Amino acid sequence: MVTMMSTKLTKGGQTTVPKEVRTALGIADGARVYWSFDGRRAWVSAAPTDPLEVTGEEDFRIRLAEAKDDAAAGRVRDARAVSAELRARYNLA
Structure with a gap:
């Protein structure tokens, strides 16, 4: 199941990661988050993707x-x- 949430983007390009997401991903205050983008969608994670992972x-x-x-x-x-x-x-x- 996918849960959809929204946050507001500031003029400076900043946004808030919702508390439910931070808790679920184990993201503490001051932690680095990682963005992935496939050309249509972006997602955030608590750990970087493995650049050596081959998907097929x-x-x-x-x-x-x-x-x-x-x-x-x-x-x-x-x-x-x-x-x-x-x-x-x-x-x-």
Whole structure:
């Protein structure tokens, strides 16, 4: 069952997450919330979606094509270099 609620959007683009939703999702004061958007609808959650989750064969093929395009365009970095950069930035061993 889906429950529909409404809130008002301020001029600054802010809205209030209804208490019933915050309670159900375990969202505490000051917590970060995550928005997802599929082109028609938006929804909020207490945890980010897993960007590595593949929802089916078509999704897999799309992601594979995007990865190939990124590699061909030079938008891919070596994982060891990224790891070293993060260790240096955060003073990790």
